[in-house]
Amino acid sequence: MNGISRRSFLAVTGAGAAAVTLAGCNVVSTSSVSEPDAYDTALPIPPLAESEVIDGVRTFRITAQPGTTEFRPDVDTPTWGWDGAYGGPTMRAAVGERVAVEVTNGLDEATSAHWHGMHLPPDMDGGPHQMIVPGDTWRAEWLINQAPCTLWYHPHPHGATERHVYRGLAGLFYLDPAPGSDEAAVYGQLPHTYGVDDIPVVISDKRLSDGGELVFDDGGNEVGLLGNVVTVNGVTGAVLRVSTERVRLRLLNASTARTYSLGLPGRTFQLVATDGGLLRGPVELEKIRLSPGERAEVVVAMEPGEQVMLHSFEPDLGNMIVPFAVGANDEFDVLRIEAEGELSSSEEVPGELTAFGQDPEQATVRREFRLSGRQINDARMDMARIDETVEVGTTEIWTVINDDPSPHNFHVHDVQFEVISVGGSEPSPELRGRKDTVYLEPGRAVELLMTFEDYADPQWPYMYHCHLLRHEDEGLMGQFVVVNPGERADPSMIAGHAHH
Numbered sequence: 001m002n003g004i005s006r007r008s009f010l011a012v013t014g015a016g017a018a019a020v021t022l023a024g025c026n027v028v029s030t031s032s033v034s035e036p037d038a039y040d041t042a043l044p045i046p047p048l049a050e051s052e053v054i055d056g057v058r059t060f061r062i063t064a065q066p067g068t069t070e071f072r073p074d075v076d077t078p079t080w081g082w083d084g085a086y087g088g089p090t091m092r093a094a095v096g097e098r099v100a101v102e103v104t105n106g107l108d109e110a111t112s113a114h115w116h117g118m119h120l121p122p123d124m125d126g127g128p129h130q131m132i133v134p135g136d137t138w139r140a141e142w143l144i145n146q147a148p149c150t151l152w153y154h155p156h157p158h159g160a161t162e163r164h165v166y167r168g169l170a171g172l173f174y175l176d177p178a179p180g181s182d183e184a185a186v187y188g189q190l191p192h193t194y195g196v197d198d199i200p201v202v203i204s205d206k207r208l209s210d211g212g213e214l215v216f217d218d219g220g221n222e223v224g225l226l227g228n229v230v231t232v233n234g235v236t237g238a239v240l241r242v243s244t245e246r247v248r249l250r251l252l253n254a255s256t257a258r259t260y261s262l263g264l265p266g267r268t269f270q271l272v273a274t275d276g277g278l279l280r281g282p283v284e285l286e287k288i289r290l291s292p293g294e295r296a297e298v299v300v301a302m303e304p305g306e307q308v309m310l311h312s313f314e315p316d317l318g319n320m321i322v323p324f325a326v327g328a329n330d331e332f333d334v335l336r337i338e339a340e341g342e343l344s345s346s347e348e349v350p351g352e353l354t355a356f357g358q359d360p361e362q363a364t365v366r367r368e369f370r371l372s373g374r375q376i377n378d379a380r381m382d383m384a385r386i387d388e389t390v391e392v393g394t395t396e397i398w399t400v401i402n403d404d405p406s407p408h409n410f411h412v413h414d415v416q417f418e419v420i421s422v423g424g425s426e427p428s429p430e431l432r433g434r435k436d437t438v439y440l441e442p443g444r445a446v447e448l449l450m451t452f453e454d455y456a457d458p459q460w461p462y463m464y465h466c467h468l469l470r471h472e473d474e475g476l477m478g479q480f481v482v483v484n485p486g487e488r489a490d491p492s493m494i495a496g497h498a499h500h
């Protein structure tokens with residue numbers, strides 16, 4: 001096994017020196033996050049995206065564009081957003097609907113729009129092979145054919161994803177239950193009024209210069225860029241005022257590198273859904289770890305007039321050589337939640353939420369993926385190479401191993417998987433739902449169970465990669481195609497594409 005690379009070692013010690021210096025002038029903690037003086041900026045709620053149904057297709061139009069954002073009051077920071085200066089409107093569509101999104105690039109460089117967690121044909125995925133040049137519009141169309149859940153969309157340009165997401169291109173995509181379905185009944189019992197008791201919470205850290213510019217150079221930290229401020233829906237120091245007894249927070253870690261451990265000090269919450277949909281039943285937790293790209297839906301109970309803080313505890317990232325250099329010693333408040341003096345009543349969270357489950361006995365193919373440095377199975381991402389070929393209709397178990405002494409995670413396009421083991425043991429309750437992104441502790445293996453149901457296409461690949469975006473940009477990514485039985489991968493299209 002390879003040990004820590006010289007490059008990583010230098011990066012870690014460099015960041016370590018900075019943290020030690022910081023600790024010298026702050027005896028309270030070694031946290032590298034500076035908190036705002038007050039949490040009194042009303043939490044902005046991203047608008048719902050407008051759409052029109054054209055020939056039976058719910059059609060959205062969004063434009064990537066530059067602008068400026070006040071992460072701190074009265075300080076303009078240049079940012080990018082969809083249909084605005086930062087972030088993007090929340091798209092909503094129901095299971096069973098056909099949707100289209102027409103994405104226009106109003107930036108001065110090529111970008112893409114990837115629908116993270118969506119099950120859809122590979123040429124609609126918005127990955128690095130579906131680039132949109134400045135001024136162009138790209139249209140993706142597909143059928144919503146998966147469980148209701150909280151997804152998100154962000155650019156996926158190979159080598160530049162970190163920069164594009166960090167500048168602000170990240171929006172939510174809610175999949176609502178089909179009318180009349182069992183899940184629709186459950187959604188009816190959970191808080192479900194957008195912006196009132198069903199709250200989007202997009203968390204992203206930034207490194208801001210004194211003048212308010214986004215800093216892109218972090219001094220070479222091994223995990224990528226760790227910010228010195230934490231934003232929620234594009235602001236620091238946010239307060240959410242609630243008027244109901246229960247509130248559902250749809251948490252998205254849209255950060256490029258930072259992993260959070262989110263909770264409400266002194267109380268528990270109910271986890272009801274993870275990346276790919278509802279859990280079988282609610283899980284009572286004190287905190288939940290979210291690595292970049294992961295989502296969690298939690299229900300918080302409030303008493304009239306009380307205030308609580310959504311807090312990020314020191315995240316348990318596993319065995320680290322230099323924990324403070326990768327954010328493992330960072331602890332800070334994220335969002336203040338303030339209940340009004342009178343609260344309207346909310347239903348209790350149902351004890352049973354949904355049923356699902358793939359059978360590991362049905363798995364006929366096993367694959368192994370070893371992440372080390374910027375390589376998966378000793379290979380760096382090559383846009384013109386298809387790494388894995390999957391036959392449509394198969395259930396597979398992927399064993400994913402972090403061979404490094406520092407954090408990675410793993411995201412698979414096209415599917416929602418189930419985590420069947422972590423380090424050889426049963427996964428903890430919060431990992432027993434449907435997932436598309438999973439944290440990888442150093443030195444540990446996770447086993448992921450997934451089924452490739454449809455969308456055979458030998459030419460256009462899906463991606464799998466580390467969602468620490470600098471790692472992805474630097475090559476910690478691979479490509480797979482789903483083919484019909486007996487068919488072979490055909491890299492001619494992407495080979496021509498990659499070289500043109």
Ligand SMILES: [Cu+2]
Nearest residue numbers: 408466468471
């Ligand atoms: Cu990584």
